[in-house]
Amino acid sequence: MSGDHGYKDYQMDSGARISDSQRHKDKHRDKEHKHKDHKKDKEREKSKHSNSDHREPSEKKHKDREREKEKERVKHKDDSLERHKDKEKRREEKMKSHSADGKHKREKENGFASPPRIKSENDDNGYYHSPKHEKSVKRQFEEDEVEYKPKKVKVENEKKAKKRKHEDYYEDEEEEEDVKPKKKTKDKKQETAGGKKKVKKEPEQKWKWWEEERATDGSKWRFLEHKGPVFAPPYEPLPGHVRFYYDGKPFKLSTSAEEVATFFAKMLDHEYTTKDAFRKNFFKDWRKEMISEEKGKLTDLNKCDFSELSEYFKAQSEARKQMTKEEKLKIKEENERILEEYGFCVMDNHRERIGNFRIEPPGLFRGRGNHPKMGMLKRRIRPQDVIINCSKDSKHPKPPSGTKWKEVRHDNKVTWLASWTENIQGSIKYIMLNPSSRIKGEKDWQKYETARRLKSCVDRIRNQYREDWKSKEMRIRQRAVALYFIDKLALRAGNEKEEGETADTVGCCSLRVEHIKLYPEMDGQEYVVEFDFLGKDSIRYYNKMPVEKRVFKNLQLFLENKQPEDDLFDRLNTSILNKHLQELMEGLTAKVFRTYNASITLQQQLKELTCSDDNLPAKILSYNRANRAVAILCNHQRAPPKTFEKTMQNLQTKIDEKKKQLSSAKKELKSAKADAKTLHDDKSRKAVETKKKAVQRIEEQLMKLEVQATDREENKQIALGTSKLNYLDPRISIAWCKKYEIPVEKIYNKTQREKFAWAIDMADEDFEF
């Protein structure tokens, strides 16, 4: 590309930086002076009345562009246009070369995609494979076990199922079981245990979807039937004796205002309610729910007294705890009944667990970190807000009596069963299946297969980005350095976010100058970069890392003439980065590096840490340590649990006690020594010895306690669950279990075993990531 313009490129860049920083400031100014409408507001208002304050997105865009242009004109009239063209040209070139590649095919992911089959002449719908016909190469080895599966039966099953549609999936299960004679024991158990009603109990657990062919046409299912979501229970007004006070006097609230008041009252103990933004947002939205009389009178949140409501709710939850066993059981049974009815759907002949079948109840929005919208009212979702997705030929879910769904659609290109638009960000929320379901499991498996493919070409990619550090083009260098961070530090991609709509957090591509510090030398190491920023969920990422000289020099270059609030990578965004990655490997995106590095780290660490001679707890400790290494890599943290303080306090008092003990023991030792000096007898000398030993012992105990405390301290900050659930190829863990004869239950609980059933079934001890 623009080969000989390397340095010019950098210079031009500093120009861009200036305008960038200005844009930033401008945005801030903008935010202060102009009330920006939210997406959801737009949504809500679009249909009804148009808001005068409301700016169309395109108009806004336009204005922004205008402003930016203006600035550029002022700052560096001459080269700005040039640069623009230059940039555009390069982009164009890239786009061309990219689009030439055409679309990638996702279906090859697991390496067993069949050739684009034209099958299904006999398939009513014609867009999905019946599971039987071909087995993949990859799956062949499992075939011995399942060969007996009479393929024809499967076909028949399908056809039958289609004919009778959804009618009765229990029957399917029976058939399913008939088909698997080898599982006799279990089958029998099930038959006897649940021949009738109980059939529903773990019916599908043995469905090995991973042995079946996957659809290659992008359809996610052929048949889908469910009962629709469960709505939040209606609001129950407070009993008369529980009163809200305004300005010290009881004030009877209207039902709608009262409901919102209870949301606040329930959170009264939470730190949230003391935050300005929270209170402001809450009060604004609360007032919207008030009747005009209330609006006139209740003008100051500080004069509102919710304490009686709060007490009432506390008493209620206390009462719930005090319920008798029978009452508790009754509630439990009722919950189970609801779960049975609404917690499952039928997808392609199999009864599958739904992940979240309850619609989110109304309440106050609790954003993470410093969220500008904290405290806003999350409104109640009604049937007319909900879109249902199911098979045309299924029994459609019935909306609660007297209501209607917003829409019933039949889109089998998506996996959700129901959706609605949430009013805080205007985003869509979905009802989807449980992680144990086929649809989630396949995707998960595929994710790890992509990461494994990265393993085979990661060296090439690394060499390339190292080369790119020397590129003459700024954008290439930035891309290469960013990729290095993503690879080495497991940073997230870092999409751009709309300012003022969410908490100010960043990922790799959205890092700003203020988030890194460069130290040519630090603690005896050269070229140290210090990272300090808030990532996803406003979790702080803090890390100091020595980098290669080239990276360091590049970073210095990127920082030149920039303000703290300017983008570090001003020539890069996630879309550019991912397009590049896509060219390097099919299906490669930024997040694959996280998966890859997490899994490979686990595998390495397990190899390194496990001793075959160790006993079981020691091995499990090794596993947890390996897991922790990954959690640290991925920066998976959690706030210390509430009980943590107490636990630590207890520990601390123990330590303090020990310290006291120690000092008194030391005193005793001292006086014993003094005695010995004056008395010079054996007895006193012995006393000195015993005192000495006592001091030593207490010192040791103290040290132990202190170590325990720090250990706990460290551990409490790290969350192992997220990496275990989302980043570590379960087959690595399963292989490890098999190799060292460790029961899987020791590392995966029931839910996790359900989610990873595919891995548990297919991985043997030789599995290598």
Next chain:
DNA sequence: AGACTGACTTAGAAGCGTCTCG
């Protein structure tokens, strides 16, 4: 080309049930 949006994964906190220890 860039904005917007939909669909889906990833994330920590809260809630809840059970186990343990005094």
Next chain:
DNA sequence: CGAGACGCTTCTAAGTCAGTCT
């Protein structure tokens, strides 16, 4: 045998990323 610790489940916010629209 009750309180607190702990592990699991539920909840839903907050990301990623690709496709569509303008």
